[in-house]
Amino acid sequence: xxxxxxxxxxxxxxxxxxxxxxxxxxxxxxxxxxxxxxxxxxxxxxxxxxxxxxxxxxxxxxxxxxxxxxxxxxxxxxxxxxxxxxxxxxxxxxxxxxxxxxxxxxxxxxxxxxxxxxxxxxxxxxxxxxxxxxxxxxxxxxxxxxxxxxxxxxxxxxxxxxxxxxxxxxxxxxxxxxxxxxxxxxxxxxxxxxxxxxxxxxxxxxxxxxxxxxxxxxxxxxxxxxxxxxxxxxxxxxxxxxxxxxxxxxxxxxxxxxxxxxxxxxxxxxxxxxxxxxxxxxxxxxxxxxxxxxxxxxxxxxxxxxxxxxxxxxxxxxxxxxxxxxxxxxxxxxxxxxxxxxxxxxxxxxxxxxxxxxxxxxxxxxxxxxxxxxxxxxxxxxxxxxxxxxxxxxxxxxxxxxxxxxxx
Amino acid sequence: xxxxxxxxxxxxxxxxxxxxxxxxxxxxxxxxxxxxxxxxxxxxxxxxxxxxxxxxxxxxxxxxxxxxxxxxxxxxxxxxxxxxxxxxxxxxxxxxxxxxxxxxxxxxxxxxxxxxxxxxxxxxxxxxxxxxxxxxxxxxxxxxxxxxxxxxxxxxxxxxxxxxxxxxxxxxxxxxxxxxxxxxxxxxxxxxxxxxxxxxxxxxxxxxxxxxxxxxxxxxxxxxxxxxxxxxxxxxxxxxxxxxxxxxxxxxxxxxxxxxxxxxxxxxxxxxxxxx
Numbered sequence: 001x002x003x004x005x006x007x008x009x010x011x012x013x014x015x016x017x018x019x020x021x022x023x024x025x026x027x028x029x030x031x032x033x034x035x036x037x038x039x040x041x042x043x044x045x046x047x048x049x050x051x052x053x054x055x056x057x058x059x060x061x062x063x064x065x066x067x068x069x070x071x072x073x074x075x076x077x078x079x080x081x082x083x084x085x086x087x088x089x090x091x092x093x094x095x096x097x098x099x100x101x102x103x104x105x106x107x108x109x110x111x112x113x114x115x116x117x118x119x120x121x122x123x124x125x126x127x128x129x130x131x132x133x134x135x136x137x138x139x140x141x142x143x144x145x146x147x148x149x150x151x152x153x154x155x156x157x158x159x160x161x162x163x164x165x166x167x168x169x170x171x172x173x174x175x176x177x178x179x180x181x182x183x184x185x186x187x188x189x190x191x192x193x194x195x196x197x198x199x200x201x202x203x204x205x206x207x208x209x210x211x212x213x214x215x216x217x218x219x220x221x222x223x224x225x226x227x228x229x230x231x232x233x234x235x236x237x238x239x240x241x242x243x244x245x246x247x248x249x250x251x252x253x254x255x256x257x258x259x260x261x262x263x264x265x266x267x268x269x270x271x272x273x274x275x276x277x278x279x280x281x282x283x284x285x286x287x288x289x290x291x292x293x294x295x296x297x298x299x300x301x302x303x304x305x306x307x308x309x310x311x312x313x314x315x316x317x318x319x320x321x322x323x324x325x326x327x328x329x330x331x332x333x334x335x336x337x338x339x340x341x342x343x344x345x346x347x348x349x350x351x352x353x354x355x356x357x358x359x360x361x362x363x364x365x366x367x368x369x370x371x372x373x374x375x376x377x378x379x380x381x382x383x384x385x386x387x388x389x390x391x392x393x394x395x396x397x398x399x400x401x402x403x404x405x406x407x408x
Numbered sequence: 409x410x411x412x413x414x415x416x417x418x419x420x421x422x423x424x425x426x427x428x429x430x431x432x433x434x435x436x437x438x439x440x441x442x443x444x445x446x447x448x449x450x451x452x453x454x455x456x457x458x459x460x461x462x463x464x465x466x467x468x469x470x471x472x473x474x475x476x477x478x479x480x481x482x483x484x485x486x487x488x489x490x491x492x493x494x495x496x497x498x499x500x501x502x503x504x505x506x507x508x509x510x511x512x513x514x515x516x517x518x519x520x521x522x523x524x525x526x527x528x529x530x531x532x533x534x535x536x537x538x539x540x541x542x543x544x545x546x547x548x549x550x551x552x553x554x555x556x557x558x559x560x561x562x563x564x565x566x567x568x569x570x571x572x573x574x575x576x577x578x579x580x581x582x583x584x585x586x587x588x589x590x591x592x593x594x595x596x597x598x599x600x601x602x603x604x605x606x607x608x609x610x611x612x613x614x615x616x617x618x619x620x621x622x623x624x625x626x627x628x629x630x631x632x633x634x635x636x637x638x639x640x641x642x643x644x645x646x647x648x649x650x651x652x653x654x655x656x657x658x659x660x661x662x663x664x665x666x667x668x669x670x671x672x673x674x675x676x677x678x679x680x681x682x683x684x
Contacts, residue, residue, distance in 0.1 A: 005462040008449045017438060025434035030427060041431065048435045052442060059445045066453030067465040093469075221471050224491060227498025230625040258625050267626045296498070299626040 008063035009070070012056040018049035061085065068093065068217055072210040086210045094217040099240050101207040102252055104171035105139065105161040106199030108179055111153040114187020117146035127160060127179040127190065131325030132332070134166040136179065136202070144188065155196050168206035169274070169336045175200045175396050177328060194396065203275035203335070205252050212254075228267075228296040230258050236294045237271050237286050237303070246292065247285035253278060255306070257343035259388055267299055270306040270389040274339040277305035277391060306343045309390035311354060313398040314378040315363055320407045321370030327400040329366045337362035338392040345385040345392065354383040354392045363400075372405060411439035455487040473618065476611045477582065478512035492538045498624035500528035500571070501542055506618040507573060507632075508536045510611075514580035517638070522571050525551040527643045532578060550643055554630060555655025558672065572650075573619055573632040574641045582606045585636040586678065603678035604634065612680050630655065634678040641677065648674035 012020075022032045022045065035042045064070040065085035074082040083098070090096045108127065120142050127136040139159045146154070160179075162171025173179065175194035194200045208216070216238055222231030236242055237256040243249055251273035259268045271278045271286055278286070287303040295301045313334055319326060337358055345352030356379060363374045385392065409417075415436040416429060423432060451457040458466055460480070467473055467483075470490040474483040486493065486509060496502035500520040507518050508530065517532040526546035530536045554572055577583040586603040588594055601607050619629055631654070639647030650673075653659040659672040673679060 002457070002459045003445065003448050004459045005452055005465070008445060008452060008459075021434050021438060024437060025430060028430040028434060030430050030434070045435060048438075052438050055442050056445075059442060059449050062446060063449035063452055066449065067462065067469050069465040069468040218468075218471055221490070221494040222497045224494045225497040225499065225502065227496075227502070228624045228626055229498040229622070231621075232498070233625050260626065260628055262628055265626070296624065296626075299624070301626070 005063060009060050011060045012053050014046070014050045014053040017052040017056075018046055021045050021049060065089065068214055072214040074210075081210045083210065086213060090213055090217050094220050096213070096217045096220050096239070097241065098213050099205075099208040099216075099238075099252060099254075101168035102205040103162040103164070103167060104134075104136075104169075104173065104202040104204035105159070106193075106202040107157045107197065108136075108160050108193065109191040109196040109198040110144075110156045110158055110188050111191055111196075112144055112146065112156065112185075112188050113150045113153045115146045116144045116185045116187050119143045124183065125158065125160075125185075126182045128182050129171075129173055129177065129328075130180055131177070131328035132166075132170070132172075134171045134173070135163045135182065136160040136171070137163055144185065155191070157197050160202070162202065162204055166204075168204040169332065169339070171202065171204045172332045172335060173202040174328070174331050174335060174394065200396075201275060201335070203251070203273075203339070205254060205274040205339075206336070223294065226296055228294060228299050228301075232294045233258050233267075233269050233290060233301070236289050237269060242293065243286060243289050246289040249273075249282040249285050250279050251275060251282070253282065253286060254339070255343050255391065257306070257389070265300060267301045268389075269301060269303045270343050271303060272306040272343055272391045274336075276393040277308050280305070304389070306391040307387055307389045309385050309387070309392050310395035311338070311383055311392050311398075312378050312395040313359060313376070313400075315400050316375040316377065317363060317366075317371060317400060317402045318373040318375075318405045319367065319370045319402060320372055320405060321367055323402045323404045326366065326371075326402045330363045330400040330402075331394060331398065333362040333366050334359055334398075335394045338394060341392060343391050344388045345383075345390070352385045352388065352390070354379075354385065356380075356382050411436040411443070455484045458484075471621075473509065473614060475510045475512040476608075476614060478509065482512055483509075489538050497622055498627075500526075500544075502622045503571075503573065503619055504528060504530055504542050505536050506622040507575065507615065510615050510618050511575070511577070511581050514578055516578040516581055517576040517642075519574045519642070520571050521552045521574065521643075522547065523552055523554055523556065525549050527552075529643070532576065532638075545643065552641075552650060553652040554650045555652060557652035558655035558659065570628050570630065571623070573629060574635055575632065576635050576638055576642070583634065585676070616680055630681065632680040634680070636676060636678075640674065648676060 026032045064074050065088065068089045071085040071089045074085055076082055087098055090098060122139055122141050123137050125138040137160060139161045142156065142158055144156060173193055176192055178192045179190050181190055191198060216235060219231035219235035222229035223235045234256040237253045240252045243253060253271045254274050255272040257270045261268065271283065283303050283305055290301055290303055317326060317330055341354060345354050347353050360374055360376055364371055412433055415432045416424060419432060422428065452459060452462055455466060466487055470487050472487050472490050493505060496505065503520050504518050515533050515535060517530065519527055519529040521527050524547045527549060528542045528544050530542050552572060584605045586601065586605055588602055594600060599608055601609065615632060619632060623629055633641055635641045637647055639645045641649060653672040656672055658669050660667050661670050
């Protein structure tokens with residue numbers, strides 16, 4: 001009889017294996033109860049029981065790794081997802097590779113009020129996030145221009161990228177944050193993000209999580225057909241290696257949603273990245289990829305950016321741990337949560353919402369268990385996005401107030 | 409050679425006595441069990457060798473849903489063909505095979521028809537599958553005007569990219585024309601359906617889901633029709649046909665100087681709406 005999948009996935013503890021060995025030995029007539037707890041025989045059995053237990057974990061892994069749906073759900077003892085098996089199934093069974101993390105990048109504005117002038121090479125100017133500690137470096141050669149004064153500084157926009165030690169959202173910095181320069185230049189200071197032409201946010205894209213990877217693997221199935229299936233359109237947009245064949249995008253497209261205009265027959269494909277709606281240049285690249293690979297003859301497909309739905313979040317955070325920087329971490333956490341939501345929000349059948357519970361969970365997960373409570377002032381309920389094309393982003397008017405409380 | 413045999417064979421003679429051999433056996437037999445389990449764990453991913461409790465994962469991985477009364481053997485066969493079947497996704501053939509999968513083992517007649525009269529069909533009793541293309545006729549062989557006259561789908565180019573799925577359920581589906589009447593003792597959400605006897609809401613949700621998944625992203629399927637008579641909605645049929653007013657549930661009819669609102673769709677069929 002074929003054993004059930006559940007029995008193959010179940011692991012045996014060393015104690016269970018030892019118990020079974022002793023039971024078999026007793027059934028065979030051995031007087032196992034007389035062996036004593038520290039005897040050579042019991043010690044030998046305990047050693048073998050431990051080995052059997054470890055190997056039963058291997059059997060469990062093999063069984064779970066056989067299905068993409070179970071491989072995606074594999075976690076280690078701490079509840080962290082295991083990527084290796086899903087990577088294997090994704091590449092070997094579906095021919096799909098996990099999308100890697102992409103560093104946060106953007107522009108910071110520097111104000112020069114002194115005599116600092118001259119060129120600076122790419123990678124020679126370094127910055128640090130005041131709360132998260134993430135570090136950044138300039139990505140292109142640049143030049144400081146002197147003759148600025150305290151009353152009339154000269155501003156320079158410098159392209160920066162989070163250093164490799166801070167992949168994905170670890171390098172996020174939201175509007176209002178002022179990076180500090182760890183490569184000091186006399187008279188040069190950094191302006192807050194969102195001012196003087198600098199980027200509003202520096203947003204990285206996390207490596208694709210198991211279930212998002214699994215979903216994309218399944219969309220690949222629809223891409224086998226040349227007939228323009230829904231999943232095929234999304235698969236092309238959401239796969240960086242495919243999009244890269246047609247041009248460079250500013251950030252990987254992480255979300256896509258198809259919508260059919262019944263009146264005109266036009267098929268719309270809204271796309272977004274981790275920061276929100278895709279930029280116009282990115283849209284053009286994806287449109288080209290879709291036309292080449294997924295659009296059948298006769299289909300009118302228009303790729304368009306998703307629409308921005310800024311949500312104000314105001315929260316009081318109660319913590320027993322350090323207060324400094326927690327507000328920024330909470331803002332990053334909520335921004336990351338918004339980045340994980342599909343276009344149109346969840347529960348699409350009911351006008352698509354951003355669940356209140358999701359925002360709360362994101363904040364509470366910032367520093368467990370130091371965060372003891374969160375009072376979410378705004379929003380007060382699930383946020384209805386309304387537009388089918390909307391993606392939530394964190395409004396600049398959001399605020400996170402941190403209160404230190406005594407440990408319970 | 410099993411671990412139990414190997415341990416006995418490789419052991420020195422003083423381990424092969426009555427007590428020693430039993431001791432070694434009680435350990436080695438677990439290693440044999442582990443080896444067997446490892447082999448089963450490898451085989452479990454293959455449809456033909458998968459244990460029944462792996463079916464949901466097999467279905468999720470391969471995107472082949474099991475019909476509500478489909479035999480496991482039939483479904484496993486479709487699972488093995490997953491890549492060949494997905495190559496038809498978005499085409500009428502793909503939609504027809506998906507519908508047949510839902511109602512399996514029934515071989516009821518099924519059709520995908522466009523407003524301009526392109527008919528792709530499996531006739532009653534004809535086996536569908538990879539390598540068994542549906543019959544194809546059209547366009548223009550017989551128009552199927554679902555909603556050109558009914559708001560809001562009457563824009564000039566609004567007939568493009570549409571298709572209607574028609575199923576003529578045979579007894580193997582377990583479905584028959586609804587016989588419920590108002591006040592017959594039925595209650596809301598009692599699991600039954602108003603228009604269909606013998607069916608459940610879950611069965612029709614799976615039917616809708618199959619069509620939504622397997623149709624082209626640029627095609628709108630306004631309804632799945634369950635026709636109880638082969639004369640209705642069929643190519644060359646002499647019974648009911650859509651008259652362009654089927655986009656809404658009612659239409660205005662003027663007779664004898666009076667305008668009244670009447671049902672727009674033929675009452676002798678059932679309509680599953682909601683496919684987008």
